[in-house]
Amino acid sequence: xxxxxxxxxxxxxxxxxxxxxxxxxxxxxxxxxxxxxxxxxxxxxxxxxxxxxxxxxxxxxxxxxxxxxxxxxxxxxxxxxxxxxxxxxxxxxxxxxxxxxxxxxxxxxxxxxxxxxxxxxxxxxxxxxxxxxxxxxxxxxxxxxx
Amino acid sequence: xxxxxxxxxxxxxxxxxxxxxxxxxxxxxxxxxxxxxxxxxxxxxxxxxxxxxxxxxxxxxxxxxxxxxxxxxxxxxxxxxxxxxxxxxxxxxxxxxxxxxxxxxxxxxxxxxxxxxxxxxxxxxxxxxxxxxxxxxxxxxxxxxx
DNA sequence: AATATAGTTGACGTTTACGTAAACGTCAAC
DNA sequence: GTTGACGTTTACGTAAACGTCAACTATATT
Numbered sequence: 506x507x508x509x510x511x512x513x514x515x516x517x518x519x520x521x522x523x524x525x526x527x528x529x530x531x532x533x534x535x536x537x538x539x540x541x542x543x544x545x546x547x548x549x550x551x552x553x554x555x556x557x558x559x560x561x562x563x564x565x566x567x568x569x570x571x572x573x574x575x576x577x578x579x580x581x582x583x584x585x586x587x588x589x590x591x592x593x594x595x596x597x598x599x600x601x602x603x604x605x606x607x608x609x610x611x612x613x614x615x616x617x618x619x620x621x622x623x624x625x626x627x628x629x630x631x632x633x634x635x636x637x638x639x640x641x642x643x644x645x646x647x648x649x650x651x
Numbered sequence: 652x653x654x655x656x657x658x659x660x661x662x663x664x665x666x667x668x669x670x671x672x673x674x675x676x677x678x679x680x681x682x683x684x685x686x687x688x689x690x691x692x693x694x695x696x697x698x699x700x701x702x703x704x705x706x707x708x709x710x711x712x713x714x715x716x717x718x719x720x721x722x723x724x725x726x727x728x729x730x731x732x733x734x735x736x737x738x739x740x741x742x743x744x745x746x747x748x749x750x751x752x753x754x755x756x757x758x759x760x761x762x763x764x765x766x767x768x769x770x771x772x773x774x775x776x777x778x779x780x781x782x783x784x785x786x787x788x789x790x791x792x793x794x795x796x797x
Numbered sequence: 798a799a800t801a802t803a804g805t806t807g808a809c810g811t812t813t814a815c816g817t818a819a820a821c822g823t824c825a826a827c
Numbered sequence: 828g829t830t831g832a833c834g835t836t837t838a839c840g841t842a843a844a845c846g847t848c849a850a851c852t853a854t855a856t857t
Binding site: 677680684688697699717723 | 843846852854
């Protein structure tokens, strides 16, 4: 049980926690944390975690979900509703709904950020004026920004 | 000490905590919290906080700072460097620098958000396709979103 | 006086996504 | 037979910006 059980090289079937951690640019602590939260459930060899390709896939999904701003809770639900055998219709509509919600949130955020950016740009311009004119601001400037 | 000390109506000189809380749409607890953090320092009449117009101005600044995404710490520094008597030059350049930093952060955030939005829009489109075609997704869909 | 109203302090709770140490097991290599 | 790398569990810590609650106090009105 050595050369035969040992995996070849690149298209692995099993992965260690650190391998996946490195591959995805997170710490193993993070991956264990996801397990705590019920997002992954690797096999065990004794106590050591053994990750399958499927587990790896789930991790990929989790990480993308995070990038897209989903909470781990939402991601869990999406994954949970996926696993059953047959019709993933429920899961699909759920995911779709969550995606749409998130999309709206992001758009709202973008709006906010755009406003903040405008305000800041204006403020910066005014600050520069004051600094250039050596203005002895007494009480008027703070109204601009701070 | 009633009709004379009582403020007239609109261009007040003193404010209670709840007045300001309502005006700015925050709870009084929040305002006290800001005081804890050293952002405001209202007078006291006994134990009761009395906010001056200046305090109110500071609150305004604080709230705008929050909207612009500054941390309370940064806001505090901006405010702190303001109060001294003379040249607010130091404060101005500090504030300016912070503003520029924040502007960059916000722009970076906007970029991230825009990417996320694109990804989400794509994902949503694909989910819709699958749902429309009644696709019996086995393992391919989850690669899309979840 | 007693209730009502507003205000205060202090301390702990909340949320999210992990970090960080402690203390120990396991396995291969030297 | 020890070293070192990697792994495990348990559990408390962190950061930000408040919320919540309990127990008082102070003032005003009934």
